[in-house]
Amino acid sequence: MRKIGIIGSSVSNSASPEFHNKKLAGNIIKYIPIQKQSLTKSQFVFLMKGLVAANVTSPFKDVAYASADWLTPEAIRCKSVNLLYWKRNLLIGDNTDTLGFGAELLRRSISKKGTWLVLGSGGAGRACCDALLAHGCNPMLVSRNKKDKSSRFTLLNYDDFENYSENVFGIVNATPVELPYDNFSMFKNCIYAWDLNYKKKSKFLMLAESSGLNTIDGMGMFKFQARYAYFRWVL
Incomplete structure (x- = not known):
């Protein structure tokens, strides 16, 4: 077999x-x-x-x-x-992560504008930034490591992204680590909080929901990227 x-x-x-x-x-x-x-x-x-x-x-x-x-x-x-x-x-x-994330952006009719913070500069984070850029948004990678593997995206660390907080339209958690703040009050104009994890509702999403943000988990992206992968195998 x-x-x-x-x-x-x-x-x-x-x-x-x-x-x-x-x-x-x-x-x-x-x-x-x-x-x-x-x-x-x-x-x-x-x-x-x-x-x-x-x-x-x-x-x-x-x-x-x-x-x-x-x-x-x-x-x-x-x-x-x-x-x-x-x-x-x-x-x-x-890389079907970028295709899956992009497909979920379209499915949810998310506005093609605004600055997004993407937490985590690993492969999943870079894929989300790629999809956001293609969607017409302004993605910024937030990482503890200043050595970025892609010069295509603005790189921030967890100490300086507060300077951009008022302009943030959405936040994506692309790491297993929770947002290093106890509330979303600094993100006064933020509309979306998106966590790529999908097994259970994360603390990140629960906190965002209690702050009035629209929350999205990773299941939609997972299903889209899984379908793309399946068609790669069978075609």
């Missing part, structure tokens, strides 16, 4: 196996979780040789990017890969 995997350091919380095994029902393909704490590029490529394709989650999106033989435009722009699949003996690196 051929196998498709999800590779990450904590894949037990992922909804991907259940979602994709339902989609793949009737096919001779099994979707399996593959939990690893560390992988070098050579180890990653060796692992992929036993799979038809793989979703990639934290902390391996960067090594997946380095392991690909060919990259899609989305992966190049985000400098991150969350989907790998074989095509004509080449390992293709793709």
Whole structure:
């Protein structure tokens, strides 16, 4: 039986196996979780040789990017890969996070304007910024690390983003870490709070909701990016 995997350091919380095994029902393909704490590029490529394709989650999106033989435009722009699949003996690196986030922006008819703070400069955060930029918004990455991997986006740290708080239209939490403040009062004109986590309502969203913001979890984005991944495998 051929196998498709999800590779990450904590894949037990992922909804991907259940979602994709339902989609793949009737096919001779099994979707399996593959939990690893560390992988070098050579180890990653060796692992992929036993799979038809793989979703990639934290902390391996960067090594997946380095392991690909060919990259899609989305992966190049985000400098991150969350989907790998074989095509004509080449390992293709793709990024369906940016497609999934962008599709959810459109589905919700979110205004094509405004400044968005994206918390976390990892692969998911960069993908959200890429989608927001394409949507006509002004994304700013907020990170503890000043070494940005993409000069396309404004980079802030947690100490200086207060200077932009009055102009913020939306906030995206693209990390497991909660917003380092006890309320949203500084974001006087903020409309949306979006958390990419989807298993349960986060403290981040509960706090935003109590402050009167429109809240969005990551389930819609997950479903869109999962569908994009599925079509990559079957086409």
